[in-house]
Amino acid sequence: MDTAKEIFKRHQAQTFPYPSCLEVKFTKGNYIIDVDGKEYLDFTAGVSACTLGHSNPIITEAVKDQLDKYTHVMVYGEYIQSPQYKLAKLLAENLPKKLDTVYFTNSGTEAIEGAMKLAKRATGRSEIIYCKNSYHGSTQGALSIMGNEEHKTAFRPLLPNCKEIIYNDINSLKNITNKTAAIVIEPVQGASGFVTPKNEFLERITEKCKKSQTLIILDEIQTCYGRLGSLFGFETYNIKPDILCIAKGMGAGMPIGAFIASWELMNLLTFKPSLGHITTFGGHPINCAASLACLKHLLDSNLIKDVSKKERLFRKHLTHPKIKSIRGKGLMLAIELEDEILAKELVEESMKKGLVLFYFLFTKTAIRITPPLTISENEIVKGCNIIKQILENK
Ligand SMILES: Cc1ncc(COP(=O)(O)O)c(C=O)c1O
CATH class of the missing domain: 3.40.640.10 (Type I PLP-dependent aspartate aminotransferase-like (Major domain))
Incomplete structure (x- = not known):
């Protein structure tokens, strides 16, 4: 029998040759959980869409x-x-x-x-x-x-x-x-x-x-x-x-x-x-x-007021020799890297380590960080540490 991935790739129109193919089972808070029960901390929010995280009871x-x-x-x-x-x-x-x-x-x-x-x-x-x-x-x-x-x-x-x-x-x-x-x-x-x-x-x-x-x-x-x-x-x-x-x-x-x-x-x-x-x-x-x-x-709530505090936390924890700069404002931040190979590796490896990062449409050397506004300070530090750990091994 065809796997979900085979059906997805064969019968669902594709926009890109190499989709990540994360197979979603359910979501909770700032996490996406796949069919194997693996949790992914979401630093992308469905590309700036999931303002209050996932499955928010509100x-x-x-x-x-x-x-x-x-x-x-x-x-x-x-x-x-x-x-x-x-x-x-x-x-x-x-x-x-x-x-x-x-x-x-x-x-x-x-x-x-x-x-x-x-x-x-x-x-x-x-x-x-x-x-x-x-x-x-x-x-x-x-x-x-x-x-x-x-x-x-x-x-x-x-x-x-x-x-x-x-x-x-x-x-x-x-x-x-x-x-x-x-x-x-x-x-x-x-x-x-x-x-x-x-x-x-x-x-x-x-x-x-x-x-x-x-x-x-x-x-x-x-x-x-x-x-x-x-x-x-x-x-x-x-x-x-x-x-x-x-x-x-x-x-x-x-x-x-x-x-x-x-x-x-x-x-x-x-x-x-x-x-x-x-x-x-x-x-x-x-x-x-x-x-x-x-x-x-x-x-x-204080969610909007807290955005600048969360931005500062991201900027503080995203310092690394392989990060050339952090662009953007609020919870709309871009990590500028040395080259596009590193950017691709960072997105792919972060996924393996349970962190969702994503690309930009026009620039290939940067990675987007657009988490839900509900992201907690602990989650910010946790995700940034995953990013630095990956960069450390490059
Ligand atoms: C700035 C901007 N304008 C327009 C759009 C298009 O919006 P939608 O994908 O909801 O049609 C997007 C989507 O990424 C966007 O970021």
Whole structure:
């Protein structure tokens, strides 16, 4: 009989030739347990998604409770469903006034797609500016603004009028003109290995966009829900989005995203044409219930406040001659190593030693550290010791 691994590799579409093939049995806290009962400490959180760790009773109860009431009842935006409107209200209460209207999607990519459409509809312009090395999703609109040609070439032609600029290069902001509908930007660049903003880059974008009446679409798909030590990244870095995109961590392990704007802006999708953006499952009530429970917990606990303390602990315990630098912010950290062979060996060997680490999309010499916000100080030290032990033997 075929093993689970054989079936997985033969019948399930693959994205990468060498998946780790960890066969999950169940999860608990900040650990994943495989079918042999081996425990893996999770320093990846399903790529910044499992904000409150795994099988967190807060999320499990919210999901079960909603499951008992109702699941899908109607396409998005028709019926009044309490998990949706309560989440929209709580988000609005914790955002600036001009971000008071939430459109729920199924994923981050769809949030970006919706935001790009809204910017075009609002400005009557089609040009979108994005940064080299940015990642905003994998559908054709989001791919058009991906800052990595290697991943785009095979899928051209993509959207016209998408212009690339250089992240952290103030000079390249001259490309933002009164022809530009929007700039799409991440507060911390994810796929290129957690590159943080410098030289007042984000502040200068705000100034430039104000002059040219260009909208700022802030991609906080990976930074939202506390990962940088503030509920949203724009609170850490001084930038004021017109449209905010969130996903990943907002679902605490469930699939949900959103783009958020002012009521006046968002209302444009209701007319000319009506149904300007539609989705069947966007804002699924179970996922909204999970996201609402997660948000309430983040607001009521010290988890976000503790992020910077945990970052310091990681930085303190990740000193080793083979680690060139630690980049990033909060619980979004990148270990920069000497070369890509060492990076690959570190991920593979850490797995054998019961620690989940993971790669970046565009840089091969760095390893991501994005644990659940619930990671404990003991777990941080334990994981860092595994990393140092592996590097010591290289
Ligand atoms: C910054 C950023 N934008 C967009 C996306 C796409 O989100 P999703 O995979 O939920 O479609 C991701 C996912 O990794 C991301 O990190």
